[in-house]
Amino acid sequence: MTPDLMEEGAQRFEKLQTASVLGRTESGGRAAAYGRLHTPGEVDTTHGRILYLEDVHVSFDGFKAINGLSLDIAPGELRCVIGPNGAGKTTMMDIITGKTRPDKGQVFFGSTIDLLRHREAEIAAMGIGRKFQKPTVFEQLSVYENLELALATDKRVRHSMVFRPTGEEKDRLGEVLTTIHLADSAARQAGNLSHGQKQWLEIGMLLMQDPKLLLLDEPVAGMTDEETERTAQLFLTLKGKHSLMVVEHDMGFIRTISEKVTVLCDGAVLAEGTLDEVQADERVIEVYLGR
Ligand SMILES: Nc1ncnc2c1ncn2[C@@H]1O[C@H](COP(=O)(O)OP(=O)(O)OP(=O)(O)O)[C@@H](O)[C@H]1O
Incomplete structure (x- = not known):
C-alpha cells in the first residue's frame, strides 16, 4: 500500500468513526436530526423501539x-406474529435480515440504523440473529463444539486457524448450555440429539453472539409437548435481555409466551393485541376460518 492510499484510508476511517459517534445513518439525515450521542456499535433504543418498519412493500x-407493512418492537419485548399461510411472515423476516430488499418503505434497527443500507452479514453482525424453521447444527460435532464454533465466527478468530475460548467465553458457553437445557449433553454428538434439542442448540449458537434481536421462525414445529413447554420457558427466560420476534402457528405455545400478538394477512398488519383480543377480532376469525 502506498503512503497516499494509507493516508486516504486513515481519513476515511476517521470520518466513519466521527459519523458513528454522532449516531448518523449512512444517509446522514435521520439520526443527525435527533443529534443524539450514543456508543458506536450500540443500538439506539432511546425512542423505545428496537425494530421499526414503516409502509414496507415487496412485490414478486x-x-x-x-x-x-408497519410495525415496531420494543427493547426486550417478546412479540408473537401469527397469520395464515402466505401472509408474508417469512418475507418480513427476509426483509429485516437483508435477504430481500423491499421496493419501498423504512426498516430501522433502533432509531439510527437503516437496515436497508446494510447487507445480510452486516445485519447479523450488528446483532440480529435469525433461526430458520429447520435446525442446522453441525451433526458430526459435539454440542460444546457447536457452541464454540458459533463464537469463532467473530473477526478475531476468523484469522486464526485454531480457536481457543478465553476464560470469559468458557463461562458464557457454560451459561448458554444451562439456558438451553443442554448442560448434561455438552459432550454428545449433535447428530444424536432429539429434534427439540437440536433446535435449542441452534438457539444457543445464536445466543453465543449475544444478539439484541432474535427472529425465530416456527421454533416449536415438530417438537413434542414437553419440548414445546421447555421452549416456552426458554423464550420467557430470554425476553428482557433480548428482544424476540416469534412466528408460530401453535396457538397453545403462543398463549404460554405471548404478551402482544401481531396478526399478518396479505402482507400487512391485520390486528394487534393480546391473544384473546386478536382471537375475538372478526377480521382475524374471517381470515383463519373464512377461507
Ligand atoms: N421469492 C418469491 N417469489 C415469488 N413469490 C414469493 C416469493 N417469496 C414469497 N412469495 C409469495 O409471497 C407470499 C408470502 O409468502 P411468505 O412465505 O412470506 O408467507 P408466510 O406467511 O411465511 O407463509 P407460511 O405460513 O406458509 O410460511 C406467498 O404468496 C408466497 O408464495
Missing part, C-alpha cells in the same frame, strides 16, 4: 407479498 413478479 407483480404479486404484492408485503403490502404496506
